Amino acid sequence: MKIRYLLLHAYGMGGTIRTVFTQANAMAAAGHEVHVVSVVRRADRPYFTLDSRVRLSDLADLRPGARPAVAAGSPLARLRAARAARIAAGPPRYVPRGESGYGAFDRRIEEAVISWLSGLGDGFLVTTRPALNLLSARFATGGVTRVGQEHMNLSVHQPDVRAAIAEWYPRLDAIAVLTFRDRADYRAVARRTRVTRIPNAVHSLRQVPSTCAAKIAVAAGRLRPQKGFDLLIPAFKRVVSEFPDWQLRIFGTGDRQRQLRELIEQHHLYNHVFLMGRTDRLDDELAKASLFVLSSRAEGLPMVMLEAMSHGLPVVSFDCPTGPADVLTDGKEGLLVPPGDVDALAAAMGKLMADEGLRAQYGDAALATVQAYSPEAVRDRWLELFRSLEP
The missing domain is CATH 3.40.50.2000 (Glycogen Phosphorylase B;)
Structure with a gap:
């Protein structure tokens, strides 16, 4: 052919x-x-x-x-x-x-x-x-x-x-x-x-699985409005006082980097939220994390979410148009929250940050679901x- x-x-x-x-x-x-x-x-x-x-x-x-x-x-x-x-x-x-x-x-x-x-x-x-x-x-x-x-x-x-x-x-x-x-x-x-x-x-299913024990949440994508990192940062602010030993690492580059850095400063999150820039080793970074967050306003099929799931990572995601709900079942591989709802995103992150066993349970389900991809x-x-x- x-x-x-x-x-x-x-x-x-x-x-x-x-x-x-x-x-x-x-x-x-x-x-x-x-x-x-x-x-x-x-x-x-x-x-x-x-x-x-x-x-x-x-x-x-x-x-x-x-x-x-x-x-x-x-x-x-x-x-x-x-x-x-x-x-x-x-x-x-x-x-x-x-x-x-x-x-x-x-x-x-x-x-x-x-x-x-x-x-x-x-x-x-x-x-x-x-x-x-x-x-x-x-x-x-x-x-x-x-x-x-x-x-x-x-x-x-x-x-x-x-x-x-x-x-x-x-x-x-x-x-x-x-x-x-x-x-x-x-x-x-x-x-x-x-x-x-x-x-x-996904490019491979032969990935190093996360232990879901590290206190690291990861997001990734271009630093543009579509990816909603301007919503994710204030959502993380809402949970950081309860979980001060957690970090949020955002990977990617784009034209909103300065605005996002200012938002981090505005919320005094400089010890908790990090703009990591571009990486050639995202698979390694996903394996180190315990939670993946998708804060997009819109998607096609979010490939970086599927890549995270291939490492056995649980997911917290806006139920944005389109894609996340085609892959995730709320309460199975992760948590879906209403699009753009910063408080709901914060609550979902907090629920998983508080419970390592639940993270592992969702991560195992994510790894099983991603086999179809x-x-x-x-x-x-x-x-x-x-x-x-x-x-």
Whole structure:
């Protein structure tokens, strides 16, 4: 089976990249022909490990010095070249402005994607964000079977993106989503297209389990409003007087770092809450912890939560749209609280901080639940979809 994955930037370190690499590696290990294509390239090598049997290529190499120099010529030739460069650097024609990756596209990059898509005539193509799904629906019409993968709920997208989805997603052969709510929402706007739920896989289930004895709570994600760390910090303030020997460690980088640091200072939590920055050893940090907290305002399928569960960590989470409730049963693997309710989040953290036995009980259940998200289990669900789409 020939399978292609199209990513915006396969050389970065985002959750979508990691899960696609996990998919690609599992498919290659099963003997399939796998090709990962990166729209842009800004690094010499991928951040995540890719199986040597997986082919990796890019459409626009943006590394310093990668662009060929403009050849000298007549004044008219230079004028034409400058005009062509200005057009190429203009905004894309088909990617909606509200798409979160819009800034990565210009006319030249969009045309490179369209040209590549137009040349496909066989196998399966999995595109991995709205911009690429929309371009695939419009231009990959030469015989390749097109699956658009959605990592966010429809309601989270900007209005222009939702309008484009309603217009073009029905032309895809299938849409793969991460949660049950996503499946219902995308079915409502793409009634003629098959919509199936296939969760992302954790990268490994062979992890060091937590003892749930250390007095450390962990959160992780980009330091942006979506992740709700501005809600988590005041929630931790509410419990720290009762549990002064506990720490909250927040891993990640982002544009809200200064504001979050100020919030820590404001609540006098500088000895209890730590912005840990980026780490290449999150698995080790999760193994040291006893509690994982998800404070997001919205999610697709929260992969870092699943990674925490693979270490046998109990979870406290907002029941945000979407994802946590698809994985967690309240009172089984952890505790779900109403979205944005800081007091409820604090109370749930306090309940688990006070009871090591309950943490261990929930952690054991988390480890059992996460088995359904192994690379092999998720690979088999993808293969079932591909086989059902074959002519």
